[in-house]
Amino acid sequence: xxxxxxSFSVSIDGFGAAPQQSLENPMGVGGEALGExxxxxxxxQRMHGRDWTFQRTPKDGGxxxxxxxxxxxxxxxxxxxxxxxxMFGPVRGPWRDNSWKGPWxxxxxxxxxxxxxxxxxxxxxxxxxxxTFHFMTDGIHRALEGxxxxxxxxxxCIGGGVATVQQYLRAGLIDELSLAIxxxxxxxxxRLLGDIDLVKLGYTCTEHVAGQRATHVVLVRxxxx
Amino acid sequence: xxxxxxSFSVSIDGFGAAPQQSLENPMGVGGEALGExxxxxxxxQRMHGRDWTFQRTPKDGGxxxxxxxxxxxxxxxxxxxxxxxxMFGPVRGPWRDNSWKGPWxxxxxxxxxxxxxxxxxxxxxxxxxxxTFHFMTDGIHRALEGxxxxxxxxxxCIGGGVATVQQYLRAGLIDELSLAIxxxxxxxxxRLLGDIDLVKLGYTCTEHVAGQRATHVVLVRxxxx
Numbered sequence: 001x002x003x004x005x006x007s008f009s010v011s012i013d014g015f016g017a018a019p020q021q022s023l024e025n026p027m028g029v030g031g032e033a034l035g036e037x038x039x040x041x042x043x044x045q046r047m048h049g050r051d052w053t054f055q056r057t058p059k060d061g062g063x064x065x066x067x068x069x070x071x072x073x074x075x076x077x078x079x080x081x082x083x084x085x086x087m088f089g090p091v092r093g094p095w096r097d098n099s100w101k102g103p104w105x106x107x108x109x110x111x112x113x114x115x116x117x118x119x120x121x122x123x124x125x126x127x128x129x130x131x132t133f134h135f136m137t138d139g140i141h142r143a144l145e146g147x148x149x150x151x152x153x154x155x156x157c158i159g160g161g162v163a164t165v166q167q168y169l170r171a172g173l174i175d176e177l178s179l180a181i182x183x184x185x186x187x188x189x190x191r192l193l194g195d196i197d198l199v200k201l202g203y204t205c206t207e208h209v210a211g212q213r214a215t216h217v218v219l220v221r222x223x224x225x
Numbered sequence: 226x227x228x229x230x231x232s233f234s235v236s237i238d239g240f241g242a243a244p245q246q247s248l249e250n251p252m253g254v255g256g257e258a259l260g261e262x263x264x265x266x267x268x269x270q271r272m273h274g275r276d277w278t279f280q281r282t283p284k285d286g287g288x289x290x291x292x293x294x295x296x297x298x299x300x301x302x303x304x305x306x307x308x309x310x311x312m313f314g315p316v317r318g319p320w321r322d323n324s325w326k327g328p329w330x331x332x333x334x335x336x337x338x339x340x341x342x343x344x345x346x347x348x349x350x351x352x353x354x355x356x357t358f359h360f361m362t363d364g365i366h367r368a369l370e371g372x373x374x375x376x377x378x379x380x381x382c383i384g385g386g387v388a389t390v391q392q393y394l395r396a397g398l399i400d401e402l403s404l405a406i407x408x409x410x411x412x413x414x415x416r417l418l419g420d421i422d423l424v425k426l427g428y429t430c431t432e433h434v435a436g437q438r439a440t441h442v443v444l445v446r447x448x449x450x
Contacts, residue, residue: 012404012430012442013418014239179237181406183433183442187424193238199412205237208408210435217237217408 002151003175004144006158006165007074008192009034009214011184016162016192023090026103033184037213041068043075047109067211070180079154080147081114082140084164088133094120101125102133113150115143117164140167162190169196175221177203180214227376228400229369231383231390232299233417234259234439236409241387241417248315251328258409262438266293268300272334291436295405304379305372306339307365309389313358319345326350327358338375340368342389365392387415394421400446402428405439 010016011034018028027034038044042062062068091100102108107128115136122135134150136143147156158168168174179192198219207218235241236259243253252259263269267287287293316325327333336355347360359375361368372381383393393399404417423444432443 012406012444013421013423181237181440183430185423185428185430185444187422187426196238197412198238198410201412203410205408205410208440210440215406215433215435215440219237219410 002079002148002153002155004148004156004158004168004173005176005178006160006168006174007070007178007180008160008162008165009038009180009182010192011182011186011189013185013187014191014193015186015189016160016165018186018189021086021090023103026090028186028189030186031189034182034186036184037067037180037182037211038071040213041071043068043072063212065212066209066216067180067213070178070209070211070214070216073178074157075109077155078110078112078157079151080112080156081110081159082143082147082156082164082168083114083116083159084161085116085118086163087159087161088116088118095122098123098125101127104131107131113147114159115147115150117143140164140171140173144168144173162192165192166194166196169198169201172201172221177219177221179217179219180211181217182214227304227373227378227380229373229381229383229393229398230401230403231385231393231399232295232403232405233385233390234263234405234407235417236407236411236414238410238412239416239418240411240414241385241390243411243414246311246315248328251315253411253414255411256414259407259411261409262292262405262407262436263296265438266296268293268297288437291434291441292405292438295403295434295436295439295441298403299382300334302380303335303337303382304376305337305381306335306384307368307372307381307389307393308339308341308384309386310341310343311388312384312386313341313343320347323347323350326352329356332356338372339384340372340375342368365389365396365398369393369398387417390417391419391421394423394426397426397446402444402446404442404444405436406442407439 018031020029040063042064045062088102108131111130113132115134118135121137125133202221203219206220209216243256245254265288270287313327314325332354333356338357340359340361343360346362350358427446428444431445434441
């Protein structure tokens with residue numbers, strides 16, 4: 001069955017983003033440390049090299065193993081994505097023009113429909129490589145309905161950021177939350193779980209695997225109603 | 226050089242204790258899940274068997290390896306302990322009599338001086354096996370002075386609970402914080418780090434080791450002034 005899933009990196013002290021997010025520091029100042037386990041993986045290095053085939057060959061750079069497996073899993077069987085406006089870029093308020101197309105270049109790695117939450121309507125943007133950005137102005141539930149229909153039986157992945165994940169968690173709409181706990185301290189920023197009670201929401205930890213640069217835990221929601 | 230250290234278990238969602246702490250549930254309802262990595266270790270099972278020699282022999286029960294090493298490390302080179310009143314027991318207010326001597330039986334595993342923070346004076350209690358409980362009514366700084374003197378060059382270990390650890394962290398008095406992240410969700414209870422900014426306090430992560438039942442991270446404070 002298709003599911004709604006999230007993969008997110010958090011610091012030891014629970015932050016999913018560092019303070020002072022900007023175009024230069026999309027994860028906040030110092031926040032890139034959260035992703036170090038990602039950057040080292042073969043899957044990421046292939047994506048960075050703009051080779052979206054995800055085939056692994058012995059000559060590839062980057063690490064294989066647990067971290068690589070978990071990062072690759074993010075992209076497996078995903079039929080559609082949902083991003084918060086913050087994640088799509090630092091632009092705020094009404095779209096002044098159509099020049100901003102996200103921070104991922106002409107050929108983003110999503111290779112399918114990406115639903116961007118925003119208060120301001122905008123025409124969809126088809127990109128190279130199969131990614132199309134759609135702008136959803138009717139709230140998180142309508143965005144999920146659109147993404148689920150577009151995913152056509154595959155999974156929907158909520159890509160972030162923190163505020164968007166929190167909204168979907170509180171609404172009880174996320175089936176599986178895969179957290180990578182990075183061995184860093186951020187001290188301040190956006191706490192991913194904040195005051196969210198995952199037990200009351202019906203989650204339990206079903207996997208706990210140590211990678212080389214992060215510890216991966218998978219939290220699955222069992223229907224509580 | 227001697228140091229002030231803390232070892233604490235936290236859940237994936239950052240709780241150091243579950244809600245509704247009581248004599249029956251000293252770590253709160255469901256909180257014992259935080260300690261599952263401890264209960265499985267050979268060191269704990271030896272302690273539970275009231276054999277305080279900490280010698281390891283092949284016929285011992287319990288697991289060896291990373292979890293066991295980290296648990297055993299808690300007790301290495303400790304010259305004195307500091308506990309919050311809450312950790313010493315569920316009794317509140319003035320000591321009605323001298324019958325409560327902690328939840329650890331006649332021969333607690335600390336084998337040295339234990340300084341208990343309280344607002345209510347009480348005579349020291351010598352126990353079997355070398356543990357003596359001293360009751361400190363003049364605040365956390367005086368308690369640490371007493372413990373440091375008693376430790377006589379060895380380390381001082383702040384045993385908990387959450388509120389006590391937080392007070393010492395905020396005061397910048399903890400040199401090393403060893404956290405065991407247990408693969409469980411608690412949902413509510415006492416968050417260990419709450420609104421504490423460990424980066425501003427000068428901590429960095431110096432070790433990150435995966436055990437069988439918990440991930441261990443060591444946070445060390447570098448003087449910031």
